[in-house]
Amino acid sequence: MKHFKHRLIYLIKGFLILIRPGVYLGFLSNIVLFKANLLRMTKWTAAQKKDGILNDFPSLIRNYDKRIELYDYILKRENLEHVKIDYLEFGVAAGGSFRYWNNANKHPESRFYGFDTFEGLPEDWGAFKKGDMSYNFPVVEGTRHEFVKGLFQETMNGFLQSHDIKSSSKRIIHLDADLFSSTLFVLTSLANFMKEGDIVLFDEFNVPNHEFMAFKCFTDSYYIKFELIGAVNNYYQVAFKIVK
Numbered sequence: 001m002k003h004f005k006h007r008l009i010y011l012i013k014g015f016l017i018l019i020r021p022g023v024y025l026g027f028l029s030n031i032v033l034f035k036a037n038l039l040r041m042t043k044w045t046a047a048q049k050k051d052g053i054l055n056d057f058p059s060l061i062r063n064y065d066k067r068i069e070l071y072d073y074i075l076k077r078e079n080l081e082h083v084k085i086d087y088l089e090f091g092v093a094a095g096g097s098f099r100y101w102n103n104a105n106k107h108p109e110s111r112f113y114g115f116d117t118f119e120g121l122p123e124d125w126g127a128f129k130k131g132d133m134s135y136n137f138p139v140v141e142g143t144r145h146e147f148v149k150g151l152f153q154e155t156m157n158g159f160l161q162s163h164d165i166k167s168s169s170k171r172i173i174h175l176d177a178d179l180f181s182s183t184l185f186v187l188t189s190l191a192n193f194m195k196e197g198d199i200v201l202f203d204e205f206n207v208p209n210h211e212f213m214a215f216k217c218f219t220d221s222y223y224i225k226f227e228l229i230g231a232v233n234n235y236y237q238v239a240f241k242i243v244k
C-alpha cells in the first residue's frame with residue numbers, strides 16, 4: 001500500500017512537471033505565498049508574550065512615531081545608553097533611525113555603521129518602485145559613524161573582513177531594508193557573528209512576504225534563538241534579544 005502511494009505521488013509530480021502549471025498560473029504564486037506567510041505570521045504572533053514587555057498588540061491605528069517609543073524602551077531596558085556598542089543599520093535612507101541611535105548612545109568608543117545603496121531600493125517593494133528612497137549620506141553628529149555605500153550583497157564581505165565586529169561586546173543590528181532578499185542576506189551573513197545578548201531590530205516585521213518571511217527562513221535554518229523584547233504597531237516594529 002505504502003509502495004503504491006509513493007508511486008502515485010511520483011506519477012502525479014511527473015505529470016505536473018510535464019504540464020507546467022506555473023507557466024499559466026504562476027501569477028498566483030505570490031498570493032498563495034502571502035496567505036501561507038500570513039498564517040505562519042499569525043501563528044507566530046499568537047505565541048508571543050505581551051506581559052512584562054512593551055507590546056501594543058492589538059492597536060487600532062498605526063503610528064510610525066511609535067518606533068521611537070520602542071527604541072526608548074529598549075535603550076532603557078537593556079541599559080544601552082552608556083555602554084560601548086557596535087550599531088549596524090541596514091537601510092539608512094535619510095538617516096532617521098540612524099541618528100536616533102547615534103545620539104542615544106553616549107559611549108565615545110561606540111561605532112555606528114550604516115549600509116545602503118544610497119541610490120534607493122534595489123527592487124520594487126509593495127507600492128514602492130526600484131530606486132525609490134534614494135538619499136545622499138545623511139548628516140550625523142560626531143565622528144563615530146561610517147557609511148557603507150552599495151548593495152549589501154556587494155559590500156558585506158569586504159566590510160566583515162576589514163572590521164572587527166566579532167570581538168565587540170554588544171551589538172545592535174537594525175534591519176530596515178524592507179525587502180525579503182536584503183533582510184535574509186544580512187541575517188545569513190551575520191549569523192556567525194551573532195552572540196547572546198545582541199539586539200536585533202526590524203522595522204517592517206509584520207509584512208508577510210518580506211521581513212517576516214526572511215526571519216522565518218532564517219530562524220528555521222540556523223540554531224539561533226530570538227526572544228521578543230518589544231513590539232509596536234501590531235508587530236510592525238519589533239525588537240529581539242539573542243538568547244541561548
Ligand SMILES: C[S@@+](CC[C@H](N)C(=O)[O-])C[C@H]1O[C@@H](n2cnc3c(N)ncnc32)[C@H](O)[C@@H]1O
Pocket residue numbers: 090091092093094095096097098115116117118119120121122133134150151152153176177178179182
Ligand atoms: C525604509 S528605508 C530605511 C529607512 C531608515 N532606516 C529610516 O529610519 O528612515 C530602506 C532602505 O534600504 C535600502 N536597501 C534595501 N535593500 C538594500 C540592499 N540590498 N542593499 C543596500 N541598500 C538596500 C534602500 O536603499 C532604502 O534606502
